[in-house]
Amino acid sequence: METESPSSLSSPSPSPSPPVRLDMLPELGRYWRLKYALLLALPGAALLLLHLLLSLRRSASDRPLLLAIGLALLALGALAGWFYGTRRHALYRAELRAGEGVVLYSGVWWRSEVWVPMARLQHLDVSQGPLDRRWAMASLSLHTAGSHDHHTRIDGLPQALAHSLRERLLPRQRGEHD
Amino acid sequence: MTEPDTSDRAVREAGELRRLHPLSWLFTVGGVLRQLLLPILAYLLLGQRDSEWSVWLIGPMAVYALWAVLRTRSFSYQVLGSELLVREGLLDRTQRHIPFARIHNISQQSQFVHRLFGVTVLRLDSAAGGKPEAVMRVLGLAEAARLEGILRGRRGVEPPTAASAELPDASDQAAADPGAPRLLLSMPVREIVLLGLTTNGGLLLVSAIFGAVMPNDQARRLLGQWLGAPARALGRLFIDDLKDQRWLHLLLIGFSALLTVLLLMRLLSVALAVLRYHGFRLELQGERLLALHGLSTRVRAGARLPRLQRWELSASWLQRRIGRCRLAVSVAGDTAHQDREGLGPVGQFSELAPLATPAQAQGLLKLCLPGLDWPQLRWQRLGPRSLRRLLYGQWRLLLPAGLLLLVLSLVLDWALPWPLLLAGLAALMALGLAYARAWVGFAAYALTDDALVFRSGVFTQRWVIVALPRLQSLRFWSNGLDRQLGLVHLQADIQGGPMLHRALDIPCLDRAQAEQLRQRLWCEG
Numbered sequence: 001m002e003t004e005s006p007s008s009l010s011s012p013s014p015s016p017s018p019p020v021r022l023d024m025l026p027e028l029g030r031y032w033r034l035k036y037a038l039l040l041a042l043p044g045a046a047l048l049l050l051h052l053l054l055s056l057r058r059s060a061s062d063r064p065l066l067l068a069i070g071l072a073l074l075a076l077g078a079l080a081g082w083f084y085g086t087r088r089h090a091l092y093r094a095e096l097r098a099g100e101g102v103v104l105y106s107g108v109w110w111r112s113e114v115w116v117p118m119a120r121l122q123h124l125d126v127s128q129g130p131l132d133r134r135w136a137m138a139s140l141s142l143h144t145a146g147s148h149d150h151h152t153r154i155d156g157l158p159q160a161l162a163h164s165l166r167e168r169l170l171p172r173q174r175g176e177h178d
Numbered sequence: 179m180t181e182p183d184t185s186d187r188a189v190r191e192a193g194e195l196r197r198l199h200p201l202s203w204l205f206t207v208g209g210v211l212r213q214l215l216l217p218i219l220a221y222l223l224l225g226q227r228d229s230e231w232s233v234w235l236i237g238p239m240a241v242y243a244l245w246a247v248l249r250t251r252s253f254s255y256q257v258l259g260s261e262l263l264v265r266e267g268l269l270d271r272t273q274r275h276i277p278f279a280r281i282h283n284i285s286q287q288s289q290f291v292h293r294l295f296g297v298t299v300l301r302l303d304s305a306a307g308g309k310p311e312a313v314m315r316v317l318g319l320a321e322a323a324r325l326e327g328i329l330r331g332r333r334g335v336e337p338p339t340a341a342s343a344e345l346p347d348a349s350d351q352a353a354a355d356p357g358a359p360r361l362l363l364s365m366p367v368r369e370i371v372l373l374g375l376t377t378n379g380g381l382l383l384v385s386a387i388f389g390a391v392m393p394n395d396q397a398r399r400l401l402g403q404w405l406g407a408p409a410r411a412l413g414r415l416f417i418d419d420l421k422d423q424r425w426l427h428l429l430l431i432g433f434s435a436l437l438t439v440l441l442l443m444r445l446l447s448v449a450l451a452v453l454r455y456h457g458f459r460l461e462l463q464g465e466r467l468l469a470l471h472g473l474s475t476r477v478r479a480g481a482r483l484p485r486l487q488r489w490e491l492s493a494s495w496l497q498r499r500i501g502r503c504r505l506a507v508s509v510a511g512d513t514a515h516q517d518r519e520g521l522g523p524v525g526q527f528s529e530l531a532p533l534a535t536p537a538q539a540q541g542l543l544k545l546c547l548p549g550l551d552w553p554q555l556r557w558q559r560l561g562p563r564s565l566r567r568l569l570y571g572q573w574r575l576l577l578p579a580g581l582l583l584l585v586l587s588l589v590l591d592w593a594l595p596w597p598l599l600l601a602g603l604a605a606l607m608a609l610g611l612a613y614a615r616a617w618v619g620f621a622a623y624a625l626t627d628d629a630l631v632f633r634s635g636v637f638t639q640r641w642v643i644v645a646l647p648r649l650q651s652l653r654f655w656s657n658g659l660d661r662q663l664g665l666v667h668l669q670a671d672i673q674g675g676p677m678l679h680r681a682l683d684i685p686c687l688d689r690a691q692a693e694q695l696r697q698r699l700w701c702e703g
Contacts, residue, residue, distance in 0.1 A: 100700070111661070115652040115700050145510075146650035146671030148680050 019095040019103070022165070027135040028092075028156030033085035040081035044074030084108065094154045102142060102169070104152055114152050120144045121171050126162045138162035142169070195256050196325075199297050199318050202250040206315070207243045208291070255314070257328055262302075264312050276311050280304045282485060283509070284326050285527070286478040288319075293476065298322050302329070330466075359461040359468065362545070363531055363538060370455050373533040374448030376496040381443050383450060455532050462545070469527055481509040481527040486546055487648045487672040488681045489530075491539055491641040498639070505531040505539045507546075508675035510648075547629055547645065555624040555631060563663045564621070564686035568614035570659055576606060623684060625698060630670075632684050644682050648672050652700055653680075654692060666692045670699065 047070035051063060087108045095103045101117040122143045132138055138159045142152045157165070218236075249268050256263045261277045283303040292298055297316040304311040317325070365373075391397045412435065419428040456473035465483045470476070487510050493503040506529050530542045540552055580603040587596050613636060621634040633641045653669040660666060666689050670682040687695075 110655065110657050112656075113654040115654075115696065117651065117700055120650050144650045144671070145673045147673065147675055147677065149651050149653055149669075149671045152651065 019097045022094040022096055022154070023158060023161060024089075024093070024156040025135060025137050025158055027137055029086065029089035031131060032089050033082050036081035036085040036088075037078045038081065040077035040084070041074050042077070044070050044072070044077050047073060092156070094157075096165070102152075102154070104154055114149060116142050116144060116152050118169060118171075120146075121169060123171075124166045124169055126159075126166055128159070140165055195254050196321070197254050198250050198314060199295075199316050199321070201295055201297065202253075202316050203243070203247040204295075205292070205297075206246040206250060207239075210239070210242060253314075255312070255325075257325075262312070262329070274312065276302065276304070278329055281311060281329055282482065283480060283527070284329060285480055286322060286326070288476045290474040292316060300325065359463040361459060362462050362467075362542060363458075363460040363534060365455060365458040365533065367452075367456075369533055370451050370458070371448055372500065372502065373455060374451030375444055376494060376500070376502070376533070377447055377451065378443075379450040380446030383446060384443070451532075458532060460530060460542075467527070467530070469529070479527040481507075483546060485510045487645065488675055489543060489546065489643040491543070491643070492635075492638055494638040497533070501535060502533050503536055503539050504533055505529065505542055508672065508681065510673040543643070547643070549628050550626060550631075550643070555626065557622040557624050557633075558691065559622045560618055560686055561688045561691075562618075563665055563688065565614055565618045567660065567663050567665055567686045568617065569611065570663075572610040572614070573607070574659075576603070576610070623695075625695070630682065630695075630699065632682060642682055644670060644672060646699060649682075649699055652696060654696075660686070664689050668692050668695060 047066060051066045051070055054063060054066070088106075091105065091108060091111065093105050095105075097103065099118070101115065101119075101121075104114045104116070106112060106114075122145055124143065125141045126138050127141065128138050136159045138157050140154045140157055140162045142154070144150050144152075245268075249266075252268050252271075253264075253266045255265070258275075260279070261275050262281075264272075264274045264276065266272050266274075281302050281304060285301050285303070286298045287301075288298040295316075296319050298319055300314040300317050300322045302311045302313075314322075314325075391401050412431075415431060416428065419425075419431065453473045453475075455471045458469070458471040461468045461470070466480055467483060467486075468478065468480045470478050486507050488508040490506045490508075491503055492506070497503060507527070509527050530546075531539055534542070543550060543552070580599070584596055584599055587599060616636045617634065620636070620639060621632075623630065623632045625631075628646050629643055630646060631641055631643045633639065650671040650673065653671070655667040655669060656665065665686050668682070668684040668687050669680045672681040675681050
């Protein structure tokens with residue numbers, strides 16, 4: 001256990017180096033914009049589908065209101081999703097603090113900052129989906145032994161950076177763990 | 179079983195292949211049979227036609243019983259040097275080597291039926307948490323004690339005090355040597371009754387029963403038959419009184435009915451507390467804590483002191499009146515998800531003291547955290563903005579709902595007159611204000627060299643203590659309202675502990691305070 005000076009509230013070493021913001025690929029923003037636009041456009045699309053199905057049975061012109069609402073919802077949803085994706089990407093960032101750990105900032109309305117200390121890392125993986133491979137993008141997952149926030153995932157890293165980060169953060173020799 | 183030298187005995191017995199208790203299959207089959215028992219009884223005794231399916235299951239059950247016999251026969255274990263080799267499986271064979279150093283916890287649980295046959299379930303946990311490393315259901319009592327002695331005796335070599343390795347039956351011998359268990363806390367019957375009176379175990383049990391009964395069709399019908407007659411009689415009484423406008427009588431009946439239910443609940447709570455905590459003893463053996471309790475199901479749960487991660491001292495309003503509190507604890511690797519094959523949450527080490535005086539609780543805390551000096555803690559309160567955050571949080575739900583009701587009552591000419599609505603709204607807001615003020619008035623945190631203490635609560639007050647070297651990751655969380663006020667929620671994570679909430683959650687903290695805490699907490703150790 002630590003037996004240091006009891007009064008000091010600040011960290012013992014005065015912040016060794018400034019935090020480095022990790023590069024993110026712009027493709028992540030594109031992907032999120034598309035994803036949320038499509039997702040939020042779904043209710044409108046469902047209404048339009050309903051209109052289509054109904055109009056197959058009767059003449060197409062007798063439900064203009066349904067058509068109008070469907071189109072409006074589709075446009076609004078897509079727009080809102082697009083905006084949300086842009087905001088989310090703008091606010092999403094990760095920082096590397098040399099020798100200390102990684103900080104991930106995410107969220108738009110409910111924002112969270114997760115501070116993962118390097119000393120607590122259990123293992124790291126780099127994963128890539130099909131789209132990620134196309135854009136040479138990768139996600140780095142940080143695992144700690146905690147029970148709630150044990151998995152922190154950083155999306156949108158360039159592949160080379162993800163691998164080099166994993167090498168840098170990889171837990172070296174670990175002491176007796178109790 | 180009284181050889182003096184554990185290691186010598188272990189060497190002699192190394193390599194000897196051991197199997198489970200010959201009656202083990204009975205308990206495996208019994209576990210499944212218990213699920214089927216109710217439908218079968220319902221069919222055979224009550225003649226309920228829709229339980230007929232259960233009879234068809236008797237055939238498969240016999241096959242399963244045979245399978246269980248074969249499987250328990252195939253389970254064997256062997257002590258090899260400093261590791262335990264467990265072999266199990268019939269078609270797919272598994273061999274598991276468990277080094278003694280990796281076994282962090284050994285617990286035993288014997289239900290009433292187990293005790294009838296003189297057997298017990300032994301569970302070995304590793305640091306990984308979740309799935310237990312090995313579950314031996316069931317072993318004879320002597321065999322379980324022997325195995326536990328070997329496993330524990332080996333590991334206790336590092337600390338100098340444990341040179342005289344704990345013998346399984348050391349508790350029966352004189353407590354002269356330092357390796358003998360030291361009694362930290364025991365609860366007499368009076369304390370257990372008090373515990374039952376001050377907790378809501380009865381209510382929890384009744385709701386759990388309702389939860390179990392309601393989805394099941396015939397169980398619901400059965401319950402309806404039992405409860406139907408008294409409920410109808412009471413209802414008729416109420417209706418008659420309403421008709422005749424005997425208000426006083428109605429009030430008396432309602433009040434006494436409520437009182438009876440409350441009394442029954444408390445009695446049930448007491449019964450549950452006695453069942454669960456009868457003969458509670460907390461012992462310290464070297465650096466290992468051991469809790470023994472239970473009336474019908476006898477539990478022996480243990481944890482090593484360095485594995486404790488988080489302490490929670492709590493006192494409900496009633497408990498504060500009688501000068502008692504509860505000290506709970508989280509152990510690394512004990513995630514609270516129930517697992518059917520293990521002991522479940524009952525067998526886990528989760529409480530240092532179910533009910534104790536504050537002085538006793540402080541003594542236990544001092545033992546776990548020698549560096550924590552409780553009276554010298556410098557409490558830092560939350561700022562006035564926290565109060566505003568709590569109030570706005572209440573209003574953003576209350577005001578729109580109230581406004582909606584008001585508009586509806588004006589437009590639709592509802593039965594509720596608007597002055598009444600306004601008065602109700604004002605009363606709710608006043609209550610909310612009082613609650614928020616009480617919360618902010620008590621909530622505070624204190625930081626020492628190796629622990630963080632956060633206290634909060636209004637009716638039930640809690641003091642959450644986390645050891646700084648045990649913290650995993652930190653999380654700051656805020657919504658738009660928090661950011662407007664410059665507040666943030668600080669959440670910290672530890673290994674193990676309850677799955678329902680995070681180990682430490684300080685809401686509505688000033689950003690500057692949070693930053694100060696972060697500098698201290700992060701990268702600790």
